[in-house]
Amino acid sequence: xxxxTQSPTHLIKTRGQQATLRCSPISGHTSVYWYQQALGLGxxxxxxxxxxxxxxRGNFPPRFSGRQFPNYSSxxxxxxxxxxxxxxxxxxxxxxxxxxxxxxxxxxxxxxT
Amino acid sequence: xxxxxxxxxxxxxxxxxxxxxxxxxxDRGSQSFFWYRQYSGKSPELIMFIYSxxxxxxxxxxxxxxxxxxxxxxxIRDSQPSDSATYLCASPxxxxxxxFGQGTELSVKP
Numbered sequence: 430x431x432x433x434t435q436s437p438t439h440l441i442k443t444r445g446q447q448a449t450l451r452c453s454p455i456s457g458h459t460s461v462y463w464y465q466q467a468l469g470l471g472x473x474x475x476x477x478x479x480x481x482x483x484x485x486r487g488n489f490p491p492r493f494s495g496r497q498f499p500n501y502s503s504x505x506x507x508x509x510x511x512x513x514x515x516x517x518x519x520x521x522x523x524x525x526x527x528x529x530x531x532x533x534x535x536x537x538x539x540x541x542t
Numbered sequence: 543x544x545x546x547x548x549x550x551x552x553x554x555x556x557x558x559x560x561x562x563x564x565x566x567x568x569d570r571g572s573q574s575f576f577w578y579r580q581y582s583g584k585s586p587e588l589i590m591f592i593y594s595x596x597x598x599x600x601x602x603x604x605x606x607x608x609x610x611x612x613x614x615x616x617x618i619r620d621s622q623p624s625d626s627a628t629y630l631c632a633s634p635x636x637x638x639x640x641x642f643g644q645g646t647e648l649s650v651k652p
Contacts, residue, residue: 460638471642474641477638479638484638485637485638485639517583519586531576532588533578533586534585
């Protein structure tokens with residue numbers, strides 16, 4: 430069974446640009462989550478999508494947005510990049526049921542210069 | 543705001559010893575808990591989950607849940623240098639997301 434896949438692995442952008450990160454969940458999983466992990470820090474919840482709808486978002490500005498497609502894959506967009514957006518962005522998927530564990534992809538390392 | 547607390551460590555144990563990692567949580571209504579292992583620069587990997595009071599064993603790993611004390615632990619028997627990583631405790635909140643502790647760094651010395 431293929432795991433959660435994320436692309437690209439690494440992304441280098443300059444301040445003010447836009448970044449697009451992509452995620453494909455495990456087959457059969459309907460929920461996709463996005464987390465940010467800055468260097469040396471914990472996982473910060475960004476967004477949760479289920480059945481194509483945004484269900485919850487963390488304490489991040491509106492320039493962090495995303496969507497979930499009919500095939501349950503997802504995209505995270507970060508507009509007007511700032512230096513502090515440099516981090517590992519992790520996508521996870523679950524079956525969408527209460528208490529289902531999250532399974533993480535390998536992440537996208539975003540560097541903003 | 544639901545909280546999950548862990549001792550950040552580092553916790554250092556000799557090879558072959560038992561490593562004990564601990565986690566406390568604030569929401570008495572929490573039903574399930576997950577332990578993830580994260581190697582430096584890598585993504586978290588699910589290693590154990592527990593839903594009910596008591597112990598759950600899987601190979602060298604044992605998860606323990608005590609709902610009365612709001613306490614979760616992970617025991618790693620016969621610790622190996624390859625177990626050296628950060629261990630994250632997590633629990634779902636009502637908003638559907640997982641709340642993570644800050645993680646405990648484990649170092650297993652040969």
